[in-house]
Amino acid sequence: xxxxxxxxxxxxxxxxxxxxxxxxxxxxxxxxxxxxxxxxxxxxxxxxxxxxxxxxxxxxxxxxxxxxxxxxxxxxxxxxxxxxxxxxxxxxxxxxxxxxxxxxxxxxxxxxxxxxxxxxxxxxxxxxxxxxxxxxxxxxxxxxxxxxxxxxxxxxxxxxxxxxxxxxxxxxxxxxxxxxxxxxxxxxxxxxxxxxxxxxxxxxxxxxxxxxxxxxxxxxxxxxxxxxxxxxxxxxxxxxxxxxxxxxxxxxxxxxxxxxxxxxxxxxxxxxxxxxxxxx
Ligand code: AMP
Ligand code: FE
Ligand code: FE
Ligand code: ZN
Numbered sequence: 001x002x003x004x005x006x007x008x009x010x011x012x013x014x015x016x017x018x019x020x021x022x023x024x025x026x027x028x029x030x031x032x033x034x035x036x037x038x039x040x041x042x043x044x045x046x047x048x049x050x051x052x053x054x055x056x057x058x059x060x061x062x063x064x065x066x067x068x069x070x071x072x073x074x075x076x077x078x079x080x081x082x083x084x085x086x087x088x089x090x091x092x093x094x095x096x097x098x099x100x101x102x103x104x105x106x107x108x109x110x111x112x113x114x115x116x117x118x119x120x121x122x123x124x125x126x127x128x129x130x131x132x133x134x135x136x137x138x139x140x141x142x143x144x145x146x147x148x149x150x151x152x153x154x155x156x157x158x159x160x161x162x163x164x165x166x167x168x169x170x171x172x173x174x175x176x177x178x179x180x181x182x183x184x185x186x187x188x189x190x191x192x193x194x195x196x197x198x199x200x201x202x203x204x205x206x207x208x209x210x211x212x213x214x215x216x217x218x219x220x221x222x223x224x225x226x227x228x229x230x231x232x233x234x235x236x237x238x239x240x241x242x243x244x245x246x247x248x249x250x251x252x253x254x255x256x257x258x259x260x261x262x263x264x265x266x267x268x269x270x271x272x273x274x275x276x277x278x279x280x
Pocket of ligand 2: 008013038130247
């Protein structure tokens with residue numbers, strides 16, 4: 001079984017429409033795909049409708065969080081999308097993204113970079129705005145040659161153009177997802193290229209708060225970090241997952257560049273009460 005539990009569509013900062021993503025997943029030989037757009041469930045219905053036979057869809061979302069000063073991403077799976085408290089929290093995160101996107105664009109435009117909010121908003125096309133949309137607008141304007149270059153030069157966390165979002169405290173987010181019947185997995189906890197990462201003591205704290213798993217096999221994790229995270233997960237009784245974090249054409253990563261073991265997948269599904277995988 002090939003199980004990839006972390007992907008993005010055009011409903012957030014990916015470049016592949018959700019229906020097409022399902023078709024590509026099957027063509028890539030996946031049996032299970034997790035659909036985890038940032039702070040939104042907007043693609044679930046389209047993806048479910050387009051599900052090819054033989055592919056199972058695990059509906060999810062990647063929630064923008066912080067632990068103290070450190071940005072953390074929390075994968076939430078199989079929660080009830082209509083549970084009002086968590087739904088309101090996601091709406092709040094999406095609103096915060098729009099304000100922050102404007103602020104980034106304002107700072108760049110004030111410095112003379114040829115970028116406008118209209119260009120960014122039109123690329124996002126209604127999706128919650130992320131730095132990748134700003135990066136694509138910079139590529140389209142000829143400021144940089146690639147999204148990767150935009151991040152390396154202008155959008156990284158130490159850039160003068162970097163603006164923080166208003167994120168959820170990760171402990172509070174774990175509880176919100178749990179109350180909506182979902183399970184949680186700490187996304188790419190040692191993705192050091194993204195900025196500061198948490199210390200080891202945080203895994204125990206999150207486990208105590210009800211975290212279900214840790215994303216171990218992620219493209220941004222070095223081999224030594226994967227080995228370490230596998231040990232951490234096992235010692236804390238957490239599920240170890242793997243995934244590609246596919247974003248379409250803006251990243252080199254392919255579907256299936258990170259896989260979850262069947263036993264780990266089954267543990268996640270068994271612990272969720274807010275929903276079940278959708279079978280095509
Ligand atoms: P944001 O959610 O707006 O803070 O942007 C974070 C998103 O930017 C991540 O989910 C990735 O999709 C993308 N990202 C982060 N770092 C890089 C990078 N170095 N190159 C390309 N995309 C990146
Ligand atoms: Fe992303
Ligand atoms: Fe992430
Ligand atoms: Zn992601």
